[in-house]
Amino acid sequence: MFTCTRLKVCCISSPDEARLAIQLGADALGLVGAMPSGPGVVADSLAADIVRQVPPPIATFMLTSETTAAGILAHHSRVQASTIQLVDAVPADTYAQLRDALPTVKLVQVIHVTDERNVAEALTAVANGADALLLDSGNPNLSVKELGGTGRVHNWQISRAIVDQSPVPVFLAGGLNPANVREAIEQVRPFGLDICSGVRTDGQLDADKLRAFVDRLR
Numbered sequence: 001m002f003t004c005t006r007l008k009v010c011c012i013s014s015p016d017e018a019r020l021a022i023q024l025g026a027d028a029l030g031l032v033g034a035m036p037s038g039p040g041v042v043a044d045s046l047a048a049d050i051v052r053q054v055p056p057p058i059a060t061f062m063l064t065s066e067t068t069a070a071g072i073l074a075h076h077s078r079v080q081a082s083t084i085q086l087v088d089a090v091p092a093d094t095y096a097q098l099r100d101a102l103p104t105v106k107l108v109q110v111i112h113v114t115d116e117r118n119v120a121e122a123l124t125a126v127a128n129g130a131d132a133l134l135l136d137s138g139n140p141n142l143s144v145k146e147l148g149g150t151g152r153v154h155n156w157q158i159s160r161a162i163v164d165q166s167p168v169p170v171f172l173a174g175g176l177n178p179a180n181v182r183e184a185i186e187q188v189r190p191f192g193l194d195i196c197s198g199v200r201t202d203g204q205l206d207a208d209k210l211r212a213f214v215d216r217l218r
């Protein structure tokens with residue numbers, strides 16, 4: 001079956017990694033801001049430098065753990081990405097405040113999938129103004145929150161239920177790699193995939209792993 005599942009390569013840590021990801025087929029790049037935990041964080045100055053070098057039509061996603069409109073806008077002013085990825089839950093009026101301040105910037109809400117209640121959580125985020133959803137495997141309820149980059153797969157049946165009901169595009173993340181990418185697409189049918197640890201070796205983007213992932217994806 002023909003598929004055009006989009007690919008976001010996350011945890012980009014240098015201009016060279018950005019170039020490699022684009023060369024191998026990335027539609028979007030993810031730049032991880034300050035987080036309570038996780039291996040993929042880069043300084044805002046480096047993220048901004050990478051954003052400046054990324055050509056259109058490649059999208060740049062700034063991942064933020066900020067949960068107030070003021071904090072998110074301050075983060076965005078330092079990075080200037082085309083898309084803001086909210087990795088934690090935010091108050092309902094935050095999307096409208098961000099939209100007023102940044103009308104051309106897209107807002108992607110991460111949902112950390114643990115149980116069926118995440119379906120309602122996802123649809124509420126859309127009703128509040130999210131332009132897209134990204135389903136990941138973190139745990140925001142821990143004392144030190146996990147907000148992504150876990151390398152873990154979650155319950156794809158719940159993700160499929162969200163895809164089936166969502167009126168906006170849905171990205172699937174969490175523990176994806178060349179070996180499970182086809183199954184992920186067949187089971188969840190997402191608009192796009194997001195990958196970090198599954199295409200890295202010793203923390204560096206691995207061209208062979210990313211090529212293998214893209215070969216199976218396309």
Ligand SMILES: O=C(O)c1ccccc1NCC(=O)[C@H](O)[C@H](O)COP(=O)(O)O
Binds near residue numbers: 035152195197
């Ligand atoms: O990588 C991190 O350190 C990180 C920490 C907190 C939020 C997001 C983080 N990474 C970016 C992502 O969104 C990952 O691409 C996503 O969680 C999937 O990661 P993986 O399971 O390793 O493919």
